[in-house]
Amino acid sequence: MNDPDPRTLTRAREGDLGAFEDLVRQYQADVWRFAYHFTRDRSLADDVTQEAFLRAFRFLRGFRGDSKFTSWLFRIARNCAMDQIKARNVYVERVTPIAGTTTDPQARVELHAALDAVSAEHRDPFMLVEVFGLSYQEAADVLGVRVGTIKSRMHRARRAMMDALAVEEEAR
Amino acid sequence: MNHEQAERLLSARIDGERLSTRASASLEQHLATCAECRAFERGAYRLREAARFQVAPAVPDLVDQIMSAVGAESERPRSGLRVVRLARPPRRSILPRL
Numbered sequence: 001m002n003d004p005d006p007r008t009l010t011r012a013r014e015g016d017l018g019a020f021e022d023l024v025r026q027y028q029a030d031v032w033r034f035a036y037h038f039t040r041d042r043s044l045a046d047d048v049t050q051e052a053f054l055r056a057f058r059f060l061r062g063f064r065g066d067s068k069f070t071s072w073l074f075r076i077a078r079n080c081a082m083d084q085i086k087a088r089n090v091y092v093e094r095v096t097p098i099a100g101t102t103t104d105p106q107a108r109v110e111l112h113a114a115l116d117a118v119s120a121e122h123r124d125p126f127m128l129v130e131v132f133g134l135s136y137q138e139a140a141d142v143l144g145v146r147v148g149t150i151k152s153r154m155h156r157a158r159r160a161m162m163d164a165l166a167v168e169e170e171a172r
Numbered sequence: 173m174n175h176e177q178a179e180r181l182l183s184a185r186i187d188g189e190r191l192s193t194r195a196s197a198s199l200e201q202h203l204a205t206c207a208e209c210r211a212f213e214r215g216a217y218r219l220r221e222a223a224r225f226q227v228a229p230a231v232p233d234l235v236d237q238i239m240s241a242v243g244a245e246s247e248r249p250r251s252g253l254r255v256v257r258l259a260r261p262p263r264r265s266i267l268p269r270l
Contacts, residue, residue: 017239017246024238029231036229046234053238054245114219129187130223136189155183162215 001030001070001133009069013060020060024053027070030132031077037127038081048084052077071134071141078124078142117164122157125150173202178209186216 004023011019028049035048055076063072115123128139129150136150143150181199185191191199203209 015246017243020242021235021239024235024242028234028238032231032234033229042229042232046232046237049234050238050241054241057242057245126223130220136184136187151180151184151189154187155180158183158212158216158219159179161219162212165215 001027004069013063015061020057023056027073028053030070031073034074034077034132035081037131038078038124039085044081044084044088048077048080051080051084055080067141068138071138074128074132074134074138074142075144114161114164118157118160122153122160125153126157126161129154173198175206175209178202178206179212182209182213183216186213186220 004026008019008022012023031052032045032049035052036042036045039045039048052073056073059076063069067075115126118126124143125139128134128142129136134142136147136154139150140147178199181191181195182203185196185199203213
């Protein structure tokens with residue numbers, strides 16, 4: 001994801017609604033996809049996305065640039081997703097693969113089965129790094145952990161997913 | 173170097189993390205003789221391909237909805253407190269008039 005234009009960010013921090021709308025247009029799709037990966041529910045993802053941008057608007061003045069803006073925004077979105085899931089006491093069923101086609105439908109089903117086998121603690125960094133292309137530092141900023149922790153969890157996620165897929169292979 | 177160490181280094185390398193020259197050399201030496209770790213590397217790239225090429229769900233356009241909520245938020249007073257100024261009586265000198 002690209003960084004926002006510094007001038008847009010400055011104006012948005014000063015309360016310029018037009019500049020804030022530019023930020024919303026630039027990042028809304030990414031935030032929604034992120035929310036959807038967390039919640040696996042379109043309606044929840046809509047709510048999370050709106051709440052995330054509302055919180056970003058409220059706290060943007062206090063954004064000091066210690067992390068990338070996108071990391072800061074994703075961190076807010078993750079917190080919103082966690083709050084929504086807790087509030088609705090939702091158990092996210094993760095067995096149904098996303099409908100669609102790939103060159104290898106079997107591989108698609110296997111990936112989701114493998115993701116289901118991994119704890120949220122390991123799945124979240126895997127999604128951030130592999131699907132959203134964040135660096136270890138950016139993922140660490142989003143999740144509020146150290147880079148070394150991301151490194152460790154990425155390894156464990158891959159190992160757990162491969163073990164789950166190996167079990168799937170044996171079961172066939 | 174054992175499997176766990178090799179896998180951790182492989183995982184980091186796959187994600188673009190720089191390894192020291194020494195760690196890189198040790199890893200290559202281990203991979204040359206360890207089929208299991210070579211399989212881990214192949215598996216990691218397969219997972220990456222599956223993760224990055226999964227079909228993305230259709231994303232709704234929420235910009236108007238979001239800006240409507242933000243607009244309402246921006247019109248709210250910053251603080252919920254009302255400041256009430258009390259009318260003070262004029263100061264009277266406590267010193268007797270001379």
